Amino acid sequence: MIEKRPNFFLLLGIDPDDSWKEDHFRRVLQEKQEAWRRQSAGVSRPAQEAKRNLGLLEEIEAVMLHSARREQEARAARELAKAPSLSNPPGQGDSSAQRDRELLARIQRLLLEVNLPDLYALFKLPASSSLAVLQRSVKRFQNQLAASTSTERPEQLLRELVNCAEDMFHTEASKRFYDESLRREGGERNELKQESERDGPLEARAPSEKEPPQQHEPSKIIFSEQKKEQPFSTNGQFLAEEEKLSASAPIASAYSEATDIAELVLKNLDGAFSLKWVWPATCTEALLLYSHADWPQPGRPGVTQLRITRSEYETRGHYELSGPLDLPYWIVVSAVLRQARGPVITEGARVQGYMARKLFVDYEIKNARFGARRRTLHLYTRVPGRLPTLLLRSNIGHAPLTKEEGVLLQRIEGPLEVYGECVIPLPAEPCPNTFGALFLEDDRLYSVITLYRPPERKLSFGR
Secondary structure, X not given: OOOOOOOHHHHHOOOOOOOOOHHHHHHHHHHHHHHHHHHOOOOOHHHHHHHHHHHOHHHHHHHHXXXXXXXXXXXHHHHHHOOOOOOOOOOOOOHHHHHHHHHHHHHHHHHHHHOOOOHHHHHOOOOOOOHHHHHHHHHHHHHHHHOOOOOOHHHHHHHHHHHHHHHHOOOHHHHHHHHXXXXXXXXXXXXXXXXXXXXXXXXXXXXXXXXXXXXXOHHHHHOOOOOOOOOOOOOOOEEEOOEEEOOOOOEOOOOOXXXXXXXXXXXXXXXXXXXXXXXXXXXXXXXXXXXXXOOOOOOOOOOEEEEEEHHHHHHHOOEEEOOOOOEEEEEEEEEEEEEOOEEEEOOOEEEEEEEOOOEEEEEEEEOOOOOOOOOEEEEEEOOOEEEOOEEEEEEEOOOOOOOOOOEEEEEEOXXXXXXXXXXXXXXXXXXXXXXXXXXXXXXXXXXXXXXXXXXXXXXXXXX
């Protein structure tokens, strides 16, 4: 039996009653494509669904960009929204209900491993938060985690949990399903608590919610880029009002969320960075240092030092950092605290990024025909740009969905200048039923470079 395809409005999270905007649709589709690409590794049920969704990309565009078919799809979405909720018992709902139950079980296992009660605690949001707020929080966490290169298990668990949250908070219906599960779980927990209180004293049981195990601290794991290594010396020339912060200004000896910059988040703009952080309550100034080679220290060659007042930051709600393009940035933001003995510079929070203008790249594989001697890879950009090293991987039966799938066919060394179109020769050997796909060698650069995956027919190496 062929499984019925999902409704595209519901799959993309687009409200069928909103006025149609093609640019919004393309932006949402690109975000979903990137999310499905991340989730498609492995053989689990969510990975299989992500692979299925990637295979629907061509059909999604065909339906959603055709006015009559789009209206028909919108009507079907409205009908589905009126259908019974996803909490129907097995046998009374469609396959999506079963998928949500499987996703819920997976989320509950991950929450236990990272010692969190629910997804709202992960994002530090109330359960009454709107779907839009939750989706923005998911995107912010994904961007934060994408900038980290850590392979430690706690952070890998959080990556998987945030991706699961993206699926669970995909639509209002799936959010209602999750909220209902929390209410049921809360009722069961209360019953178990009453039974355990009758069975014996608290000390004889597992640790209570008031004293959670300390092996995982999500707030420290999520912002793992903010590492606290050896404190730097302050022999720079940063002026704070009429006081000079020099080697006489001591470093705060103990890190505390109340006395240091916290939750530093970097977002790539088009040729600049947006930096957001949480200020200590009594702090009115911050010191921002950056380098292109390593974590910066004041006074060292190649280190740029900037003074930021709290009023300047709060005017925009963030600090916008501009600088040379096409370079890596190691950034430290420290609090400047006023104490009786003079100003104190804290250890600060750290984050890494790569500053460049955002570049959107289309590509396709063209096979030899009508006298052409070689198979070629064609790269297209709307504006001139520079691409880093690319990996072209091939796979039999379908195009590779991840950088680990299939075999490496060709490594295209960067930097590669692209002016509208760039043509790259490929091996001419016969490759029956083989497809290729392009990936960035450095995954961190996906924040500034987007590779638009074409339909699979444009990824074929021919017969």
